[in-house]
Amino acid sequence: MSEKEDYGKAWEGNDKPYAASYGKLMMWFFLITDTLTFSAFLAAYGFSRFKYPDIWPNPEDVFTHFPFLHGDHPLLFVALMTFILIMSSVTMVLAVNYGHKMEKNKVILWLSLTIVGGCMFLGSQAWEWGHFIHGDKGGIDTKTEYVVHVAEGEELSSVYSLMGVDGHDGSHHHFTTEEIISSLENQTQYNIRKADREYLSNEESITYLKKHATKVLLGANLEDNEYGHRLFADYFFFITGFHGFHVFSGVIILIIILINVIYGTYEKRGHYEMVEKVGLYWHFVDLVWVFVFTFFYLV
Amino acid sequence: MGETENQGHWWIWKVFWILLIVTTVEVVLGIIKPSFLVDTIFLGTKLLNHVFIVLTIVKAAYIVNVFMHLGFERKSLKWTIVLPAFILVPYLLFILLTEAGYAYLMH
Numbered sequence: 001m002s003e004k005e006d007y008g009k010a011w012e013g014n015d016k017p018y019a020a021s022y023g024k025l026m027m028w029f030f031l032i033t034d035t036l037t038f039s040a041f042l043a044a045y046g047f048s049r050f051k052y053p054d055i056w057p058n059p060e061d062v063f064t065h066f067p068f069l070h071g072d073h074p075l076l077f078v079a080l081m082t083f084i085l086i087m088s089s090v091t092m093v094l095a096v097n098y099g100h101k102m103e104k105n106k107v108i109l110w111l112s113l114t115i116v117g118g119c120m121f122l123g124s125q126a127w128e129w130g131h132f133i134h135g136d137k138g139g140i141d142t143k144t145e146y147v148v149h150v151a152e153g154e155e156l157s158s159v160y161s162l163m164g165v166d167g168h169d170g171s172h173h174h175f176t177t178e179e180i181i182s183s184l185e186n187q188t189q190y191n192i193r194k195a196d197r198e199y200l201s202n203e204e205s206i207t208y209l210k211k212h213a214t215k216v217l218l219g220a221n222l223e224d225n226e227y228g229h230r231l232f233a234d235y236f237f238f239i240t241g242f243h244g245f246h247v248f249s250g251v252i253i254l255i256i257i258l259i260n261v262i263y264g265t266y267e268k269r270g271h272y273e274m275v276e277k278v279g280l281y282w283h284f285v286d287l288v289w290v291f292v293f294t295f296f297y298l299v
Numbered sequence: 300m301g302e303t304e305n306q307g308h309w310w311i312w313k314v315f316w317i318l319l320i321v322t323t324v325e326v327v328l329g330i331i332k333p334s335f336l337v338d339t340i341f342l343g344t345k346l347l348n349h350v351f352i353v354l355t356i357v358k359a360a361y362i363v364n365v366f367m368h369l370g371f372e373r374k375s376l377k378w379t380i381v382l383p384a385f386i387l388v389p390y391l392l393f394i395l396l397t398e399a400g401y402a403y404l405m406h
Contacts (some may be wrong), residue, residue: 012339018372018373018376018379019372019373019376020373020374020376025376028376028380031380032380032383032384033353035384035388036383036384036387036388039387039388039391040391040394043388043391043392043395043396044395046395046396046399047396047398047399047402048399048401050343050396050397050399050400050403051399051402051403051406052403052406053403060329061346074329074330075326075329075330076326079326079347080325083319083322083324086315086318086319086322087315089362089366090311090312090314090315092366093311093366094308094311097308097311279366279367280367280368281357283363283366284363284367285366286362286366287359287362287363287367290355290358290359290362291355291359293322293325293355294351294352294354294355295324296327296347297329297346298329298351299348299351299352
């Protein structure tokens, strides 16, 4: 079947608006709407961040961990996730390219590697979410809706080291504000850092907490967020979650297309345009991540 | 298509290296935070953030033009796809970010 006949059938009138097939055009229309959806999410994030500029959490203080490494390594893990996604975009282009040349086995190879890349990305995101939910340093909620953190002098410390326990030993910890205050009274080297990054002295900290502290926060969820303003966690779950859901659907669609390629569906059809269409979606997912990476982690 | 089809894969790897290098530059800048970029405030935010935004748009342009092949499509299709984003996204950002400034003052 020649390309012309195929397009003619799709539009039932031999017209080819924009010289693109029906399927590709519709994929592009879907991607435009999805672009606007993600833009709205990120713009809303920008709104909240500009509304609370003094107390908004600093992303580098939040995402600091790397598997099997101790200490703080801001940005490294997200950089790795970005690399994985770029790499899987490259394997996708290669699959599309071999599709044009009708080389079935090469399409199978590169499509499979794209799926592996997608799964690696999802795994990394699960790890990142796990860490975010478990929490790192702990925080104390105050009546003013601002979250304050434990510090040692001018250096950020953690609720766990103030209480003398290991926060990553796997057990479930729970502290009351009274326990925190009495620990501050016993260990005068500790103090707190307010949400606007102002460090208080030990006595000031005790007075401040006695007056305002409502709850000790360990970890993050949609209600409480130890890292700072609760909207930060809400946006994190919502935006990275929505993107992760796109990656997940992408992996599922890629698997379906791969099965079709293996069965020879597109060989029989005479062209691999379906691989090209799912490729468009996959690159779009990469494109969104480029923006999420900048606006959630870098800026 | 057509033009790129018979030229091997060098253009794919070229874009890969561009994306990788730009991302590396972003991460390095994000870690060392050069003081002249952090201390200069331009249009309400650090100069460093403007650098990040420009680099992000460079990456996005390569992905859309080469990987998604939009650069090789017909001109009318290209503009149909990018114009809604070019008009609506800056508009949305302008409204929300300006309004956030007032929300901050009220708050």
